[in-house]
Amino acid sequence: MYSQNKTISRISSEHSLANMIALVVRKAFGLTVSSKLSLSSGAPRVYFSNHTSHIDFLLVWSALPKETRESTVAAAAADYWCKNKVRHWVASRIFDSVFIERTNIGRCNNPVAAIINELDSGRSVIIFPEGGRTEGPDVAELKSGLYHIARKRPEYELVPVYVHNANRVLPKGVSLPLPVMCSVTFGEPIHLLEDEDKRQFGRRARVEIEKCRVA
Amino acid sequence: MSSVFADPDLAGLFGVLLVVLSLSTLVGRILLYKKKSQGRSEVLENLNQRLNTWWLLIGLFSLSVMIGKHxxxxxxxxxxxxxxxxxxxxxxxxxxxxxxxxxxxxxxxxxxxxxxxxxxxxxxxxxxxxxxxxxxxxxxxxxxxxxxxxxxxxxxxxxxxxxxxxxxxxxxxxxLDLGGVQGASVKLLCFLAVVVQISDVAQYVVGKAIGRTPLSKSVSPNKTLEGFVGGIIVAGGCGALMHGLTPFVPVEAFCVALLISVLGTGGDLVLSAVKRDSGIKDYSRILPGHGGILDRVDSICFAAPVFFHLTRYLFAS
CATH class of the missing domain: 1.20.1480 (hypothetical protein mp506/mpn330, domain 1)
Structure with missing residues (x-):
């Protein structure tokens, strides 16, 4: 219900602002995109990426072609992005985020349910399953959210993504971005295997992100 | 804008550049078209890409010179x-x-x-x-x-x-104030830019044609001694022909162009060593066919400071 209201209330100037931001990001960071799959597919997907910087989402999102970008939302941590009005406005109006809880998760604010809701209404979601920003370029252990999405909705493609250099653009705790060239690599989609448990799947998904790093 | 076209030396230089670039592009396209029937040729595709980028670079440079100093x-x-x-x-x-x-x-x-x-x-x-x-x-x-x-x-x-x-x-x-002559410094900048780039291109062409002895195998395997010598001589010769753009007499222009060319090669080698050290082939892919900006301006980086101070010391008032 929440997500539908949000889409309707988004006006066209916010759309063009979003496109302009994507263009600026691509130019400012000389963004190169490499992908093993077609990014213009309309089917809802989960893009799961490493997370070193606030700019990660911007880079992944800007790397997508325009049509795909318009139907792609971010999973934003509610405890950070709803903290003040500016953050909330940026996250909800410009980037069309779905807010997820990292703390105090109960029955009615389940992050997996919120993401599945977006997917079911035809939108792709960018998530950072490490559960927070890491300090360096290495991929940390993944949280279980991705596994639960894969189990509950096996039909959606889960696409591993590695963002290069974002930790140098805007490391944790720094407020001005440094113009360093970045690239985003999309890997081959994965699905949950039949006999795979939570830990095995998490490990495999992490390896898939790492594969994009060296590719 | 008018001052550039009014100057016969500069107008001549840009005219020659335009003709050379147009001819090369024409030849490049014809070769590519002929080869198409026999499948793809990476060398030719790269050559055409390089030429397209040259149009952009020379276009931007001449435009900026025409508009003015700032x-x-x-x-x-x-x-x-x-x-x-x-x-x-x-x-x-x-x-x-x-x-x-x-x-x-x-x-x-x-x-x-x-x-x-x-x-x-x-x-x-x-x-x-x-x-x-x-x-x-x-x-x-x-x-x-x-x-x-x-x-x-x-x-x-x-x-x-x-x-x-x-x-x-x-x-x-x-x-630089070169004896109070209007527009003299603009022409000198064009001289530097053109000599450096001619030196690069000539080294590449001569090296491909007759190059055998590698200049520095570990740093830049494509550079050859023959290419280097040929390149600096061609650059020196072109420099002498372009002495009208400079305060130099032809012999001086030849020597200065030779020096620019040698320094340019030095910059190229140093920045190649940096690339090898970092394990990359090109600095980026921003200039199709060439690689990154640094792959293109590596020679200018080293030639410009020495050229600037030399000219300032010897000729500027």
Missing amino acids: CSVLLFAAISFLALREFLTICPTRKADHLALLTGVLIVLPCQYYLVATGWYGLFAIFIPVYASVVIPLMCAVGGDNRDFLSRIARIQWCFLLCIYFVSHAPAILM
């Missing part, structure tokens, strides 16, 4: 910025260096080009070697991270020296 300064500031971005990308730094690096991009670079634009020679010459070199390591130290400290500050300082200080000496030629 536009040329702005063009080189943009080149500096792109070069800096490429260099920072491959240059390992740590989080504690963030402030120092931002200062380089947001303050040092604009200030240096502001000094060029206003012709404040005294500060232009020492701004980075003195002031930035004092402040930058200090900022890294204040960052509080001691790991690899010496190599980090050395890398950062050299990066600023190369991408900002050295590159800024090319537009700095515009601040």
Whole structure:
């Protein structure tokens, strides 16, 4: 219900602002995109990426072609992005985020349910399953959210993504971005295997992100 | 705008460039068209890509020269910025260096080009070697991270020296007063830019044609001794032909062009060594066919400062 209201209330100037931001990001960071799959597919997907910087989402999102970008939302941590009005406005109006809880998760604010809701209404979601920003370029252990999405909705493609250099653009705790060239690599989609448990799947998904790093 | 077209030497230079580029593009397209029936040829595709990029580069350069001095300064500031971005990308730094690096991009670079634009020679010459070199390591130290400290500050300082200080000496030629002749410095900048690029192209062509002995196998395997010698002679010859753009007599122009060409090759070799060290082939893919900005302006980086000071010492009043 929440997500539908949000889409309707988004006006066209916010759309063009979003496109302009994507263009600026691509130019400012000389963004190169490499992908093993077609990014213009309309089917809802989960893009799961490493997370070193606030700019990660911007880079992944800007790397997508325009049509795909318009139907792609971010999973934003509610405890950070709803903290003040500016953050909330940026996250909800410009980037069309779905807010997820990292703390105090109960029955009615389940992050997996919120993401599945977006997917079911035809939108792709960018998530950072490490559960927070890491300090360096290495991929940390993944949280279980991705596994639960894969189990509950096996039909959606889960696409591993590695963002290069974002930790140098805007490391944790720094407020001005440094113009360093970045690239985003999309890997081959994965699905949950039949006999795979939570830990095995998490490990495999992490390896898939790492594969994009060296590719 | 009118002053450039009114000058017969400059008009001649751009005319010749236009003809050469058009002919090469025509030949390139014909070859590509003929080869199409026999499948793809990577060399030819690369050649055509390179030529397309040359159109863009020469177009931008001549446009900036025509519009005026400040536009040329702005063009080189943009080149500096792109070069800096490429260099920072491959240059390992740590989080504690963030402030120092931002200062380089947001303050040092604009200030240096502001000094060029206003012709404040005294500060232009020492701004980075003195002031930035004092402040930058200090900022890294204040960052509080001691790991690899010496190599980090050395890398950062050299990066600023190369991408900002050295590159800024090319537009700095515009601040030279060559006997009070109107527009003389613009022509000198064109002389430098054209000689450096001719030297690069000639080395490549001569090297491909008769090159055998590698110049430095480990650093730049494509460079040959024959290409180097041929290239600098061609560059010297073209320099002598273009002496009308300079305050030099033909023999002087030949020698200066020879020197520019040798220094340019030096810059090329040094930046190739940096690339090998970082395990990359090109600095980026921003210029199709050529690679990155640094792959294109590596020669200018080394030739411009020496050329600037030499000319200033010998000829400027």
